[in-house]
Amino acid sequence: MIKTIVKIEGMMCGMCESHVNDAIRNKFTVKKVSSSHKTGETEIISETAPDEITLRKAVEETGYKVISVQSEPYEKKKFGLF
Secondary structure: OEEEEEEEEOOOOHHHHHHHHHHHHHHOOOOEEEEEOOOOEEEEEEOOOOOHHHHHHHHHOOOOEEEEEEEEEOOOOOOOOO
């Protein structure tokens, strides 16, 4: 699994977050996508890293500006007492 963090400029509210999330879901197969207008970040969890050019285009078509894209291996957090 891969975690991709996208820094986005221009999100101002929850509706902006929804627009970005929908644009990403429409272009890529993802396990999870969540955006925060407060931090200006979108986090994508997927099997493979999304193509950066396609990702930038999908977000920018919604009217927001992509500042950076960074991918890293993702490990699901384990819950337990031991």
